[in-house]
Amino acid sequence: MLELSSPITREAVVALDRGDALSPLRHHFDLPQGLLYFDGNSLGPLLHASRQRVAETLQQHWGQDLIQSWNRHGWIDLPRRVGARVARLIGAEPDEVVIADSTSINLFKLLAAALDLRPGRSVILSQPSQFPTDLYMAQGLAELRQPQPQLRLVESDNLISALDSDVAVVSLSHVDFKTGERADLRRITRAAHQHGALVLWDLSHSAGAMEIGLSRAEADLAVGCTYKFLNGGPGSPAYVYVARRHQERAQSPLWGWFGHRDPFAFDTHYMPAPGIDRFQCGTPPILSLVAVDAALDIFDQVELAQLRQKSMMLGELLVALVEQQCSGRGLTLASPRDSKSRGSQVSLRHSAGYQIMQALIERGIVGDFRAPDVLRFGLTPLYQRFLDVWEAVEALRDILENRVWDHPRFQRRGVVT
Numbered sequence: 001m002l003e004l005s006s007p008i009t010r011e012a013v014v015a016l017d018r019g020d021a022l023s024p025l026r027h028h029f030d031l032p033q034g035l036l037y038f039d040g041n042s043l044g045p046l047l048h049a050s051r052q053r054v055a056e057t058l059q060q061h062w063g064q065d066l067i068q069s070w071n072r073h074g075w076i077d078l079p080r081r082v083g084a085r086v087a088r089l090i091g092a093e094p095d096e097v098v099i100a101d102s103t104s105i106n107l108f109k110l111l112a113a114a115l116d117l118r119p120g121r122s123v124i125l126s127q128p129s130q131f132p133t134d135l136y137m138a139q140g141l142a143e144l145r146q147p148q149p150q151l152r153l154v155e156s157d158n159l160i161s162a163l164d165s166d167v168a169v170v171s172l173s174h175v176d177f178k179t180g181e182r183a184d185l186r187r188i189t190r191a192a193h194q195h196g197a198l199v200l201w202d203l204s205h206s207a208g209a210m211e212i213g214l215s216r217a218e219a220d221l222a223v224g225c226t227y228k229f230l231n232g233g234p235g236s237p238a239y240v241y242v243a244r245r246h247q248e249r250a251q252s253p254l255w256g257w258f259g260h261r262d263p264f265a266f267d268t269h270y271m272p273a274p275g276i277d278r279f280q281c282g283t284p285p286i287l288s289l290v291a292v293d294a295a296l297d298i299f300d301q302v303e304l305a306q307l308r309q310k311s312m313m314l315g316e317l318l319v320a321l322v323e324q325q326c327s328g329r330g331l332t333l334a335s336p337r338d339s340k341s342r343g344s345q346v347s348l349r350h351s352a353g354y355q356i357m358q359a360l361i362e363r364g365i366v367g368d369f370r371a372p373d374v375l376r377f378g379l380t381p382l383y384q385r386f387l388d389v390w391e392a393v394e395a396l397r398d399i400l401e402n403r404v405w406d407h408p409r410f411q412r413r414g415v416v417t
């Protein structure tokens with residue numbers, strides 16, 4: 001996809017930016033001057049629209065209209081309205097998605113629902129490389145149920161052959177948080193269905209960076225966060241997807257009043273709301289939801305296929321430049337080489353990965369590190385320039401060539417790495 005003659009020059013990279021139809025979108029983001037941000041796959045940056053909408057909500061809605069805002073400013077419908085906007089981004093129908101809780105809590109709810117939808121089956125099939133919360137929620141849920149379900153962990157190459165008639169649900173990330181490897185959502189969903197199992201997809205690392213096509217793949221269940229590529233802000237609420245065909249029988253194990261058929265009847269007995277609403281639980285976090293809603297506006301101006309295309313080009317450029325500028329310096333590619341098999345990130349391994357990332361951050365190039373040795377570079381086509389990639393790799397080359405990373409100040413570790 002990326003067609004540049006070798007060796008790649010700075011001028012050629014600048015020309016890529018000149019031809020980039022998405023470059024005007026960068027101005028919607030409040031990016032700090034001089035910072036090159038490669039961590040939008042962990043925490044997306046602030047949009048001007050979110051700052052303005054949250055300020056208006058604080059001052060006018062909460063500040064002036066107080067409790068009337070639930071009706072007057074539509075707070076009560078926000079989980080569904082924002083859910084419907086996320087639905088478009090993940091290829092689902094508007095009534096199949098609702099915003100609620102965190103990704104972790106939603107994993108718990110949907111794993112429990114999946115086990116109930118497949119009585120007589122006791123296995124949750126997953127991979128050891130999953131984001132830990134996906135595994136922990138399954139382990140914790142298993143402890144609570146009788147008979148106890150079994151969490152079966154197999155490597156990705158063996159996943160399909162591990163399917164059998166005991167598997168109730170396959171729980172998987174669409175894009176691996178560490179390596180960026182992208183699972184074949186359609187193929188795995190089809191294989192699971194052939195064995196009578198459901199699939200629960202964690203879309204945290206793919207929504208907002210590529211087309212996902214849940215309906216087309218006949219996907220069953222999905223969750224994901226809104227603070228990465230969707231730029232919703234730190235700790236913004238997550239989403240739940242349940243295919244329409246499962247909604248009548250799928251039950252949340254958390255019987256919160258916002259999932260009740262008629263929350264304001266204050267009935268003593270729980271009755272699940274029809275459809276996706278039963279997967280809400282308690283009062284939605286309105287300020288965060290407003291920030292998510294505003295952050296999604298930018299996606300109305302762009303096709304997901306365009307985003308994916310630029311994201312793949314950014315990744316191909318990064319890999320090609322690392323090979324050109326940094327070869328022989330101990331870096332290896334942790335991500336798949338073929339950009340079609342990668343999400344929107346490139347991960348590199350180096351035995352001094354932590355120190356190297358700290359040295360990059362000191363120069364205003366912010367990626368992150370995942371133990372034991374992975375440097376992650378998130379690719380975010382809404383605001384990243386091809387020149388950012390050039391400059392990041394130039395800095396990486398200098399840090400490696402001159403062993404800049406080999407200094408005690410780069411050893412100190414914070415709580416969040």
Ligand SMILES: Cc1ncc(COP(=O)(O)O)c(C=O)c1O
Binds near residue numbers: 173
């Ligand atoms: C794949 C995946 N799932 C879940 C989470 C986190 O879930 P929560 O939002 O509940 O903290 C992350 C966080 O980075 C993640 O990468």
